[in-house]
Structures are given as structure tokens and as C-alpha cells.
Amino acid sequence: MAFLNEVGKAIGKASQGISDAAQTISSAAQETRENIARDRQEKDMEREAKKLSEQERIAEEARKCPKCGHSLSAMSAVCPLCGYEIRNxxxxxxxxxxxxxxxxxxxxxxxxxxxxxxxxxxxxxxxxxxxxxxxxxxxxxxxxxxxxxxxxxxxxxxxxxxxxxxxxxxxxxxxxxxxxxxxxxxxxxxxxxxxxxxxxxxxxxxxxxxxxxxxxxxxxxxxxxxxx
The missing domain is CATH 1.20.58 (Methane Monooxygenase Hydroxylase; Chain G, domain 1)
Incomplete structure (x- = not known):
């Protein structure tokens, strides 16, 4: 009877160990998934930042007269300085x-x-x-x-x-x-x-x-x- 009790305790400890190991693996997997998601989000943000920067650069160039370089408003159809018509x-x-x-x-x-x-x-x-x-x-x-x-x-x-x-x-x-x-x-x-x-x-x-x-x-x- 004492032997069976010992066996039961051993099985219980083994089960607990397996459960703890499974929980550890699950936590590690969850952490890995979160890290991957975070890295992906950071890369997406970097791409969007580069895209926005490029759009701002293009917009800045578009606001300048190609003939004299005078700054133009977004509504400008003609350069007020040299009279050049801005056709896109x-x-x-x-x-x-x-x-x-x-x-x-x-x-x-x-x-x-x-x-x-x-x-x-x-x-x-x-x-x-x-x-x-x-x-x-x-x-x-x-x-x-x-x-x-x-x-x-x-x-x-x-x-x-x-x-x-x-x-x-x-x-x-x-x-x-x-x-x-x-x-x-x-x-x-x-x-x-x-x-x-x-x-x-x-x-x-x-x-x-x-x-x-x-x-x-x-x-x-x-x-x-x-x-x-």
C-alpha cells in the first residue's frame, strides 16, 4: 500500500512537471508571437514613415516653380514670379x-x-x-x-x-x-x-x-x- 502511495506521488509530480513544462512552452510561444507581431508592426511603421517622407518630398518639389524655383501654393496654376504655367x-x-x-x-x-x-x-x-x-x-x-x-x-x-x-x-x-x-x-x-x-x-x-x-x-x- 505504501508502495502504491509512493507511485501515486511520483506520477503526480511527473504530471505537475509536464503541466509546468507545457505552461512554460506556451508562455514562450506567446512571447515569441508577441515579439514577431511587434517586429512586424515596427517594420510597417518604418515603411509608412519612409513612404510619408517620400510623399512630403514630392509635395515640396511640386510646390516649387520648375522654371525659377519660386515657392508655390497648392492652388497655384501660374507662378506669380515668372508667369510659368504649372501643368502636371x-x-x-x-x-x-x-x-x-x-x-x-x-x-x-x-x-x-x-x-x-x-x-x-x-x-x-x-x-x-x-x-x-x-x-x-x-x-x-x-x-x-x-x-x-x-x-x-x-x-x-x-x-x-x-x-x-x-x-x-x-x-x-x-x-x-x-x-x-x-x-x-x-x-x-x-x-x-x-x-x-x-x-x-x-x-x-x-x-x-x-x-x-x-x-x-x-x-x-x-x-x-x-x-x-
Whole structure:
């Protein structure tokens, strides 16, 4: 009997030892995982810091006139010192990129899926049109006169006057997309007016803006009574 008790004690001690060892291994594993996670977080932070530093460097260079080196504001379209026009080739590419992304979404449009999603959500606009509108709303307004004028021509082409005037429902282009173009059209015009409203070249932008606004105004139902 005493022998069995001794055996039991020995087994108990062995079990406790195994349990302690398992706990030690678990703690060590947890510590290792935490160290790995911490190292990964530190590396991510270093990468983000380098990326931010590079972005700041690029932004700093962009705020200088490439001709005379004069510091420029983010809104500058023309250098106030030497008159050099700051045209950004990347912006022109971005405008073309926007139209390309819209075309891609249109090609991937799934009428059945969109119709089902629209019905389930209870909304009138389908997912593809919402994605296109979001692309337009989030597009960064250009800085230079040429880029602004080019973008406003693009936006004006999509702004169906009769739809915006409330005369008819959208057909080829969804109403939410037309509204997004209208919003961006106004934003671009306001930026142009603020950036170089006193410049002689602003006249062509003003003419384009006035023409589109007059087109929408004349399409409104009450405009018929105004003309009588």
C-alpha cells in the first residue's frame, strides 16, 4: 500500500512537471508571437514613415516653380514670379485614367446582379452606377488651366440638361452619375475662379460654365413661361 502511495506521488509530480513544462512552452510561444507581431508592426511603421517622407518630398518639389524655383501654393496654376504655367502631366493621365476606370465598370456591368441588388436594397440606383458616381466624386480637382478646362469639357458632356432640370428621367447615363458630374463641374469651376479668376484665360472657362448653366436653365419647365 505504501508502495502504491509512493507511485501515486511520483506520477503526480511527473504530471505537475509536464503541466509546468507545457505552461512554460506556451508562455514562450506567446512571447515569441508577441515579439514577431511587434517586429512586424515596427517594420510597417518604418515603411509608412519612409513612404510619408517620400510623399512630403514630392509635395515640396511640386510646390516649387520648375522654371525659377519660386515657392508655390497648392492652388497655384501660374507662378506669380515668372508667369510659368504649372501643368502636371500626371493630372492629364489621371483624367484619362478616370474615363478608363468608368469604361471598365461599364464593361463589367452585370444587369441581372445589379437589378437584384437594387431590388434588395430598395434604392433606385444600382451598385455599378454608385461605384461610377463615387469615382467621379472622389476625383481630385486639377490645378492648371489646361487640365481644368479639359476636365470641365469632359464633365459638361455627361451633364444631361433635361435630367438636371427635372424634365425627364436619366436614360443612357444614370441620374446619380449625372449628378456626380454636375457636382465636380461646379467644384472645378470654383477652384478655377479662386486660382486664376483674374487671368485673361479664365474667360474660356467662364464661357463654358455659363453655356452649360444656361442650357440647364432653359430646360427647366418654368423657363417656358419666362420666355413668353
Amino acid at each position: 502631366g500626371k493630372t492629364a493621365d489621371a483624367i484619362r485614367g478616370l474615363t478608363t476606370e468608368i469604361e471598365k465598370l461599364e464593361k463589367k456591368r452585370n444587369t441581372v446582379t445589379d437589378a437584384l441588388a437594387t431590388k434588395l436594397s430598395g434604392r433606385s440606383d444600382n451598385p455599378t452606377d454608385e461605384k461610377i458616381a463615387s469615382l467621379i466624386r472622389n476625383f481630385v480637382v486639377p490645378n492648371t488651366k489646361e487640365d481644368i478646362f479639359e476636365f470641365m469639357i469632359l464633365a459638361a458632356g455627361y451633364m444631361d440638361a433635361r435630367v438636371l432640370a427635372g424634365r425627364e428621367a436619366a436614360k443612357e447615363v444614370a441620374g446619380i452619375v449625372i449628378k456626380a458630374w454636375e457636382t465636380k463641374f461646379h467644384q472645378t469651376y470654383e477652384k478655377a475662379k479662386l486660382s486664376f479668376g483674374n487671368d485673361g484665360d479664365f474667360g474660356k472657362i467662364q464661357e463654358l460654365y455659363d453655356k452649360k448653366m444656361a442650357e440647364i436653365e432653359s430646360a427647366k419647365p418654368f423657363s417656358l413661361f419666362k420666355r413668353k
